[in-house]
Amino acid sequence: MIAKIGRSGNLYGALAYNNLKVDKENGQILFTNKVIETANGHYSVAQLAQSFEPYLIANRNTEKHTLHISLNPDPKDKVSDEKFREMAEEYMREMGYGNQPFVVFKHTDIDRSHIHIVSVCVDEQGAKISDKFEKVRSMKVCRELEKKHVLIPATDRERNQSDKIFRPVDYKAGNVKSQIASVVRHVPDYYRFQTLGEYNALLSLFNITTEKVEGELHGKTKRGLLYIPLDEQGGRAGHPFKASLFGKNAGLPALEQHFGKCTTVLKNHPGRQTLKVAATIALKTTNDEQAFKKQLSEQGINVVVRRNDTGRIYGITFIDHNSKTVWNGSRLSKELSANTFNEYWSKDIRTKMEEPSVPVQTVSDIPEQEIAKDDAPHHFFSFLDDDGGVVQSVFEGMGGLFAETKSRTAGEADFIFNSTKKKKRKRKREL
Incomplete structure (x- = not known):
């Protein structure tokens, strides 16, 4: 199980986001702790927020007072609602938030079963609850919950998928063609998009973009696609590669078929x-x-x-x-x-x-239509862990973006290597 802890100054927004799924029948409230009950068991965002008010009034100087935690078991784990309730209670207690008001939401709009917990990290006296070594403690609690509730250990999953996690293109590392291949061969298997513009927006997260090319050959119009590596600022960082170098599915005809299928699927998504x-x-x-x-x-x-x-x-x-x-x-x-x-x-x-x-x-x-606010700049992947192994945690945090990647790409994840000048010259001649 993987736990993700987010912090913000936007309590109302966090509650609204989760409660919207309940309203749209894509989620449910599994459990509440120290939250004022309603007569019918249903809650509006304003009603939920009321239970947190004394803590926010007492808040001294903690800017990011809101906790938004998700607990994500392995997709193969079958977790009952009762077990989710137990795990949420145990997790919050072990992390030092057991006496805080919190709401546990279960999301059902995607196949991967998981829960979200919304709480505050300031106590009734307005003091911030310590978050020292929070990630280490969270990992320890998750391992304990896995054992107690017989869940697939996240460490095993990470180890089994270590050769299936792909990274944004690093043009400085060399072997750009293989780096692009590892992304474009599989992104359409996992994401739904309806236009080339939307495809390019997704690829930009991996430092890649595409361009259409058209021309005539023997009197016939030919259409194709080029893949271009980008630098951190979104500028071109190398020469383009023909889509044909990456297989049939990376070409324009296959992508246009994908657009059509996604248009149908996303119509009532x-x-x-x-x-x-x-x-x-x-x-x-x-x-x-x-x-x-x-x-x-x-x-x-x-x-x-x-x-x-x-x-x-x-x-x-x-x-x-x-x-x-x-x-x-x-x-x-x-x-x-x-x-x-x-x-x-x-x-x-x-x-x-x-x-x-x-x-x-x-x-x-606050009337229900109005929401509080949050702030600060971000990087594309800032909603994930930003310590140490940023890139790997990106895809783990997305729930295993390439969890079922075909074995043929096992070697493609190893992007970082030292190329000699001789190899570079040879590669340029070949291209």
């Missing part, structure tokens, strides 16, 4: 409404692009913004790693189109439609 609301909440409760991206990244959603030479936004794409789907903003909603973000981020139109600011001390007074 349950994750669409959840993503739409999450993005709308973030737009209305943040002041700029960095804060907007950061708030969504904490929910496992990346945002890719495309601008022209004058700096105007002409495209915005949302990549939801929870449902493994990619959405152009305008496809989600007219209110999430590029024009909307140009207006929000280029001039302060928020003053015309801004809801009242939300002091932490008065959460229970």
Whole structure:
């Protein structure tokens, strides 16, 4: 089992995100601790938030007072609701949050069974509960829960998949062609997207982009695709590679078939409404692009913004790693189109439609339509662990992005190696 701990100053947003899934019948509240009960057992976000109010009023100076924890057993584990309740209680108690109010949500909109826990990390006197060695303690608790509840150990899963975890392209490491191959051969097997633009937004997370090419050969029009490596700033970092070098499935005809299949699947996809609301909440409760991206990244959603030479936004794409789907903003909603973000981020139109600011001390007074805010810049993968082995944790945190990768790619994960000048010259001649 893998536990992920997120922190923010956005209690209302965390509750709204999870409770939305309950409202849309894609989730349920499994358990509450020190939360005011309702007559019918159903809760609004405002009702849930009321139980946290005394802690936020007492809060002294902890900016990121909200905990958003997910517990993710192996997809092969069959965990009952009762067992999830027990594990949530035990985890919170062992991590020092057993006496805090918290809500346990079970998400059912994806195949992988998992729970989310929303709480606060300040006690009734407003003091912050210690988070020293939190990751180490969390790993220890997870190992203990695995043994007690007979779950597949995450350490075994990680070891078995160590040759199946793929990384963003590092053009400085060499062997760029193999690095690109390891990504583009498998991304369509795991993510759903409907256009080449959405595909490129997803590939940008791996420092890759594509370009269409057209031409005539013997009087016939030929269409193809080039794959281009990118640097950390999104600029070109090497010469392009023909799609044919990566197999049939990386070519334009196969991708267009994938677009068609995904259009049908995504037409009534349950994750669409959840993503739409999450993005709308973030737009209305943040002041700029960095804060907007950061708030969504904490929910496992990346945002890719495309601008022209004058700096105007002409495209915005949302990549939801929870449902493994990619959405152009305008496809989600007219209110999430590029024009909307140009207006929000280029001039302060928020003053015309801004809801009242939300002091932490008065959460229970907030109407349900209004949400608190979060802040700070982020990297594409900032919603995952940022210590040490960042890149590997990216895909583990996504629930095993390439968990079922075919064995033929076992050697492709080893991207980092030293190439001699002779090998480099030889590779250039071959290409």
